[in-house]
Amino acid sequence: MTVHDAIGVGFGPSNMAIAIALEERLQQRHPGQRAQDAFNAVFLERQRTFSWHPQMLIRDADMQVSFLKDLATPRNPRSPYSFINYVHQQGRFSAFCNLKSFNPSRVEFNDYLTWAFDQLRDWASTGETVTAIDPVVESGRVTLLEVTSQTAEGERIRRRTRNLITSLGGSPRVPAAFQPALADARVFHSHHYLAGRSRNPGARRYAIIGAGQSAAEIFMDLASDEANHVDLVARAYAPRPADETPFVNRIFDEEFIDHFYQLDAAQRAAFLEAFHHTNYAAIDVDLLHAMNRRLYEDRFLHPDRLHLRMRHEVSAVVPRADHVELVLTDLNTGRQYQQAHDAVILATGYERSLHQKLLGEIRPYITDFSVDRHYRLKSVREFEPTVFVLGSNEATHGLSDTLLSVAAIRAGQIADTLLASAGQFDGPDSLPAASSAS
Numbered sequence: 001m002t003v004h005d006a007i008g009v010g011f012g013p014s015n016m017a018i019a020i021a022l023e024e025r026l027q028q029r030h031p032g033q034r035a036q037d038a039f040n041a042v043f044l045e046r047q048r049t050f051s052w053h054p055q056m057l058i059r060d061a062d063m064q065v066s067f068l069k070d071l072a073t074p075r076n077p078r079s080p081y082s083f084i085n086y087v088h089q090q091g092r093f094s095a096f097c098n099l100k101s102f103n104p105s106r107v108e109f110n111d112y113l114t115w116a117f118d119q120l121r122d123w124a125s126t127g128e129t130v131t132a133i134d135p136v137v138e139s140g141r142v143t144l145l146e147v148t149s150q151t152a153e154g155e156r157i158r159r160r161t162r163n164l165i166t167s168l169g170g171s172p173r174v175p176a177a178f179q180p181a182l183a184d185a186r187v188f189h190s191h192h193y194l195a196g197r198s199r200n201p202g203a204r205r206y207a208i209i210g211a212g213q214s215a216a217e218i219f220m221d222l223a224s225d226e227a228n229h230v231d232l233v234a235r236a237y238a239p240r241p242a243d244e245t246p247f248v249n250r251i252f253d254e255e256f257i258d259h260f261y262q263l264d265a266a267q268r269a270a271f272l273e274a275f276h277h278t279n280y281a282a283i284d285v286d287l288l289h290a291m292n293r294r295l296y297e298d299r300f301l302h303p304d305r306l307h308l309r310m311r312h313e314v315s316a317v318v319p320r321a322d323h324v325e326l327v328l329t330d331l332n333t334g335r336q337y338q339q340a341h342d343a344v345i346l347a348t349g350y351e352r353s354l355h356q357k358l359l360g361e362i363r364p365y366i367t368d369f370s371v372d373r374h375y376r377l378k379s380v381r382e383f384e385p386t387v388f389v390l391g392s393n394e395a396t397h398g399l400s401d402t403l404l405s406v407a408a409i410r411a412g413q414i415a416d417t418l419l420a421s422a423g424q425f426d427g428p429d430s431l432p433a434a435s436s437a438s
Contacts, residue, residue, distance in 0.1 A: 005422050007147050007161040008043035009133075009358070011124045012052065013404060014167040014390045015043050016116055017071045017411035019123040020081045024072075025415055029424060036122055039422060042159070044149050048127040050117035052110045055193045061217045063109050064242070064284060065404050066102040071116055074254070075412040081119070086112045127152050134361045135383075136160060142365055142383045163418055166358065167390040170350025170402070175209075178346060181317040186324050190214045190347040203342035205229045207326055209314060210347030211236045216283040216291060218345055223294050223306055231339065233309045235331060239291070242282035243275075251275060252400040254409040260398040261373050268395065279399045280349065317344065352392035352402065359387070371396065374417060375410070386421065388414055 008015040019041075026035040051057075072079035079085070083104070087096045096104075104112075117124075128149040136144040144160045151157070172189035174182060181187045186203070188196035190210075197203070206222050208215050211234035222230045250256060260268060283291075298306050309328065315336060316327035323340040330336075356369055365383040372378060375397075377387040390410070394401045 001158065001160055002040070003144060004040050004042060004159055004161040006039070006041040006163040006165060006418050007145075007159060008041070008165040008167065009130045009147070010167040010169065011043040011045035011050075011117070011120075011126070012167060012169060013071060013113060014407050014411070015165060016113070016120055017407045018165060018414055019043060019120050020072050020079065020116070021075060021408075021411040021415035022418065023120075023123070024076060024079060025419055026424070034122075039419065039424065041123065041418075043124045043165075044128045044130050044147070045124050045126045046129045048152075050114045052113050053106070053191075054110075055191055055195055056214065056217070057107050057110055057194070058217050058221045059105075059107065060220075061106045062101075062103045062284075063106055064103070064213065067104050067109070068102070069405050070112070070408065071411075072408050074406075075408040081116050083109075083112050086115050089115075125149075128157065130358065131156075132361065133164065133359055135365065140382060142362070142385065145362070145385045145387075161385070163386045163388070163421065165388040165390065165414070166355045168354040168358070169391060170352050171354055172346070173349045173351050174346060175314070175348055177314050178209075178317050178344075181319055181324070181344075184319040184324065186319065186342065187317065187344045188346070190218060190345055191350075193218060193345060196343065196345065200343045205323070205340065205342045206231070207324075207339065207341040207344045208232045208347055209344065210234060210281075210349070211239055211283075211310075212281045212347060212349070213242070213283050213287070215347035216287050218347060219306075220287070220291060220294065223298075226302060226305070229305050231307045231309055231341070233312050233314060233326070233328065235313055236281065236310060238310055239288055239308070240277050240282045241285045241288055243278050244285070248275070248278060251278065251398065252403065252405040254400075254406045257397050257400065257406065258373070261396060265395075268398075272394065272399065275399060279403070352394070355389050355392055362387070373397075374413060376417075386417070 008018065022039060022041060023035045026038045030038045067083045070083040072081040073083065087093050128151055130147060130149045132148040134146045135142040136146055144162060145164050147159050147161060149157050172191045174189065178187060185199045204227055206228060208218050208230065215232060216239065219230060219232050222228045260271065295306055311331045313329045313331055314326050315329045318325040323342060324344050326339045326341060326344065328337055328339055365379050367378040370378055371389050371393055375388045375390060375393065377389055391402050400406045
């Protein structure tokens with residue numbers, strides 16, 4: 001069985017950025033040689049074709065991050081995988097410049113990512129779902145990891161690797177009150193928004209649960225059809241603006257991660273609480289103004305069509321034959337009442353723990369799924385492989401961990417570590433093994 005230098009689980013933006021960094025580093029060292037021949041890596045992706053948050057590709061929804069923070073530019077501004085090169089190759093460079101905006105539409109950024117994905121296909125094996133990761137034990141030491149995947153046709157494939165990179169994204173967070181009702185097609189998470197609407201073509205009375213960016217985008221999308229009646233239900237006192245001011249935005253810079261990582265656990269927790277609304281339960285200011293204008297105009301055009309039910313909590317969800325009944329509690333007064341809806345959409349965020357189940361078989365060799373500064377799981381001395389975990393380290397690496405903001409720089413650091421371990425070049429001297437005491 002061939003032993004890979006690295007296997008990546010998932011081929012979304014984070015792992016795509018690593019593939020780009022590997023390719024560009026290897027092309028510098030081995031000009032004219034195929035990068036995959038110099039470093040044997042493969043990224044396993046469940047989807048056959050690329051699509052980034054496909055159920056939230058709502059028209060007029062914009063990115064919340066600058067196009068300059070793409071898959072490569074912060075690490076290498078001359079990269080052919082930059083967003084600027086993408087719009088240039090598509091013949092839209094001047095037109096894009098004339099928009100005078102740092103924030104492309106989400107639909108366009110998805111097209112950019114698809115364009116990059118298509119160029120990186122040699123790094124990926126698509127249509128494979130990773131089902132198991134097992135330690136390979138020799139003489140009391142774990143020397144390799146065995147990765148088992150399954151194709152859509154049911155074929156099982158086993159590969160072995162010295163290094164593993166997991167970038168699994170999030171799974172929909174569903175509040176307890178809604179879990180018994182999830183079997184009903186009329187109750188669905190924003191992760192399935194467009195498909196959920198398609199499954200409910202006759203729906204006119206909608207409830208949106210949440211007060212963040214996704215909730216606001218869905219509210220505006222539904223409100224654009226004047227036949228719809230839309231309630232936005234949230235515990236907050238009011239929709240809050242995302243703080244995008246320049247000094248606060250520094251917390252999303254790569255340089256800030258070093259500072260944050262050095263803080264003790266109590267300081268990090270206090271920081272995350274203080275700046276929670278830069279990334280969660282907050283809405284772009286421009287979108288807030290658009291919502292307010294829509295609500296104002298509807299007060300005289302279509303009274304009682306759109307409602308913000310703030311300081312409300314859903315106490316129960318009762319699917320009926322012809323509607324879904326929500327039992328709402330007014331948190332200001334304690335009063336409970338019922339509302340009937342044709343569809344209920346949960347804009348309630350994501351959990352970031354998918355990697356823990358996937359890595360369960362190596363649990364005896366690692367330390368509580370914590371990672372070092374360089375995203376490597378801390379392990380006992382008898383565990384030789386390196387396991388990188390991306391996108392679930394907010395508690396130790398800060399609010400940028402799940403975002404595109406640091407993907408390119410982080411990818412360069414991980415690529416350097418991987419290539420140094422393979423003897424391709426000398427890596428940074430500051431990267432000791434990620435081992436804990438055995």
